[in-house]
Amino acid sequence: MLSQTAEYAMRAMACLALRPDDLTSAGALAQRTKVPANYLAKVLQQLGSAGLVDGRRGVGGGYKLARPASKINLLDVIRAVSTLERIRECPLGLKNHGPNLCPLHRKTDQAIASLIALFEGSTLDDLLDGPGSNKPLCDEKATHQLTVHGKVLDGDA
Amino acid sequence: MLSQTAEYAMRAMACLALRPDDLTSAGALAQRTKVPANYLAKVLQQLGSAGLVDGRRGVGGGYKLARPASKINLLDVIRAVSTLERIRECPLGLKNHGPNLCPLHRKTDQAIASLIALFEGSTLDDLLDGPGSNKPLCDEKATHQLTVHGKVLDGDA
Numbered sequence: 001m002l003s004q005t006a007e008y009a010m011r012a013m014a015c016l017a018l019r020p021d022d023l024t025s026a027g028a029l030a031q032r033t034k035v036p037a038n039y040l041a042k043v044l045q046q047l048g049s050a051g052l053v054d055g056r057r058g059v060g061g062g063y064k065l066a067r068p069a070s071k072i073n074l075l076d077v078i079r080a081v082s083t084l085e086r087i088r089e090c091p092l093g094l095k096n097h098g099p100n101l102c103p104l105h106r107k108t109d110q111a112i113a114s115l116i117a118l119f120e121g122s123t124l125d126d127l128l129d130g131p132g133s134n135k136p137l138c139d140e141k142a143t144h145q146l147t148v149h150g151k152v153l154d155g156d157a
Numbered sequence: 158m159l160s161q162t163a164e165y166a167m168r169a170m171a172c173l174a175l176r177p178d179d180l181t182s183a184g185a186l187a188q189r190t191k192v193p194a195n196y197l198a199k200v201l202q203q204l205g206s207a208g209l210v211d212g213r214r215g216v217g218g219g220y221k222l223a224r225p226a227s228k229i230n231l232l233d234v235i236r237a238v239s240t241l242e243r244i245r246e247c248p249l250g251l252k253n254h255g256p257n258l259c260p261l262h263r264k265t266d267q268a269i270a271s272l273i274a275l276f277e278g279s280t281l282d283d284l285l286d287g288p289g290s291n292k293p294l295c296d297e298k299a300t301h302q303l304t305v306h307g308k309v310l311d312g313d314a
Binding site for chain 2: 003011031104110111
């Protein structure tokens with residue numbers, strides 16, 4: 001229901017946000033995000049067209065965020081690769097419906113509105129870390145774990 | 158973001174729910190829902206496999222709901238044609254994440270959870286009518302319009 005492409009775009013953006021000052025090669029991005037390279041190339045092209053990443057081709061080239069992660073909300077990322085728009089008019093084009101949606105399309109619109117609100121309310125920066133959280137795409141121990149007498153406690157404990 | 162297939166499945170189910178006692182032919186369904194016939198055939202097959210519609214082939218055949226619209230929630234319809242499941246484990250298979258999702262996947266899981274709650278909380282019956290509403294798929298005037306001195310008022314007025 002949430003598109004695979006949107007998930008892949010979020011992974012790619014999170015991966016770049018973890019190293020905001022470096023150019024990351026397409027190969028390294030594919031490896032870290034576990035996205036098939038061909039698929040990722042298309043996603044990066046879309047993210048570039050939307051002005052979210054800058055790319056440099058050739059040897060030593062790669063990708064980086066076009067602006068700080070704190071200035072990119074998740075809705076920007078999702079809309080770069082898929083459509084997430086409120087329903088303003090009857091999708092069937094029924095004349096007597098127009099902007100007065102039937103209950104079916106009101107419900108769908110409500111679902112879309114809730115997704116928009118959720119993604120618009122978070123920036124890429126919010127995805128990178130948090131108390132007791134693992135870092136996205138990194139298989140390392142949680143950064144805020146507490147160790148007491150050699151026993152690892154949860155960061156929220 | 159909400160898949161086209163899910164939208165088409167909801168239209169087909171709403172269409173059948175409007176005439177629960179009749180068999181509706183695939184052709185009539187395609188016409189009323191404005192879904193391409195080939196695409197609709199696949200959707201109907203999936204809805205049949207999920208036990209939501211019964212079909213009868215041949216002359217005079219067609220489709221009807223397998224149970225009353227009040228007993229079919231919208232999540233059933235969506236899950237018949239697409240995947241909408243909470244994220245239980247790191248989708249990248251990172252060992253140190255496991256069920257302890259990173260903020261990226263927590264956010265995605267939150268979006269999925271909100272969609273599940275929204276669709277699980279409504280039945281197909283809820284989509285058919287409502288005060289001041291147009292009927293899904295029917296290009297007719299709202300059923301609850303009020304007329305005062307020959308002037309049509311909005312049903313919510």
